[in-house]
Amino acid sequence: MSARKIYQEAPEEYVLPGNSACQGCGSTLALRWILKALGKRTVIVNPASCGCVYVGLYPRTAISVPYIQMAFAAGPAAASGIVGGLAARGEKDVTVVCWAGDGGTADIGVSSLSGTAERNTDYIYFCYDNEAYMNTGTQRSGSTPAGAWTTTTPLGKKENKKDMALIMAAHRIPYVATTCSSYPIDIYNKTKKAKNIKGMRYIHILVPCPPGWRFDTGLTVKIGRLAVQSGMWLLYEVENGVFRLSPPSRTIIEKPEKRIPVREYIRAQERFSRMSDEEIKSLQEIIDKKLEKVAELDGKTLFF
């Protein structure tokens, strides 16, 4: 599908301009496309995060669907309550969404998130992953990749990134997907698909963040694309347990000549400036191994 075609299909904007997000924010770009796919009959619950800021201050808001700001750990619980409330009122065509940052997802909200997955609550959970606690000025989260500078890992993080999407897939919910704000059409298609599935759905979106990752605001889309084209970030779906690579990631696995050295991704951002050339080399080896494994998984059932 081309941009023109989607424009004809979904011209409405639900994330209004003149909001308080930073210039070049990957998170608002992703939310724009999710709401295009979901349409007006959507309720969003947003635990404490950048989202709570760029939505705006009372009495005005930048998001034109109901948007409820929630305490950090309580996002999924609140969404659960809304699902119950809508069911009690007999409203069937409303999509309930939890929109949360990686800190709110991988660290603080993980318990109530896991609870809703266990109960297969009928809502979509979106984690927008800017790989740190950005709203409070870039502190490391469980989702920050190894090597990255944050204010709490000034020498670069030592631990690996927590793989939230696979953790969610292990709950055996009907739909898990990963995507990236540099691929709006992928976000649009996956969200549309998720909209029509019943039960708990989880979509994890990598969103580059210029101030937190330290790159020029104009490069938001390029950096996300480098993450995918280098294999640092994978796009896939796990539908009823079956793992399937999405085209951009399948391409770089099937055609290694299209793969971009991870060095290009790393060196494009100041947050990795502490990483030495050797460290990047060993990261490249890790990625190459990962991609080999992932190629074997494509089309297979992950958990049973």
Place this chain on the structure above:
Amino acid sequence: MHEMFEVRWHGRGGQGVVTASRILAIAAFNEGFAGVQSIPWIGAERRGAQIEAYNRISRTPILLHSQVYSPDAVVVVDPSMITRNNNVVIRGLKKSGFLIINTAGTKVIPSIRVPEECLVYVVDATSICLELGLQAAGLYVLAMPMLGAFAKATGLISLKGLRKAVESSFESVLVEKNMKAIEKAYYSTLKVHITPEQYIPPVPPSRPERIPEFRHWTDLPPVPVSTPSKGSIGKTGDWRTHMPVIDKEKCTKCLFCWMYCPEAAVNVNEEGFPEIDYDYCKGCGVCFNECPRKAIRMVVDEKK
């Protein structure tokens, strides 16, 4: 100088206001002031959000630790705050205080209102930053040259003192660039002639209101519900240094710019051409980087 000199900075997140205020405090200390303070006030850690910072400078140690409510000097890094609501920046400004503004032309001068006997100074900090490429993480650090303007206008600190402070705050490669900006501003700061009509009665300082005490839940105000609106934080203002301009001759109406704009600031007109909403475009440059036809140029925002 008698007793204590208080400063209030007005700018936006990402313009270096907090850093500049810190450097001013260090510089003042270097000049022999025994009591110095630098206090940031940040509503949300967001680029572009309106922020304030405060300084106190005194020959004797300072025991006061509040925000600055009655400044002796106000430094305005982003002049769009003046055209919108002058009262915000001059609230509490002392009679015969200083108002120091970053502005290129003379356009904002007629709209300036100050208490009697105030001295108004202007400097084109934006052009200085553009010329020297004084950027941090993709944004122009407009507050740095304002230090030079402050030194010139108030005579409180010297360029030498500023240099020492800059040297202790930045890596050596950045020292010269910052100092050049500060010096350039110092020598190009101009005093503005203010006509008698521009003097207005002092605007009282705004102090935080007391939060009312509620004894019973029925006394609580209704749940605040915000209304969706474009420009929930107002127009982009001088936070944008560059703006995208579309060349219709080269444009093929592919709408990539519309698709990738994180701000939803690209509209599509009846002929299918993209049109940028300059009220809210933040000048991030994503559309410039993503246009496959190179039909978009980033030009210095000429509205200044």
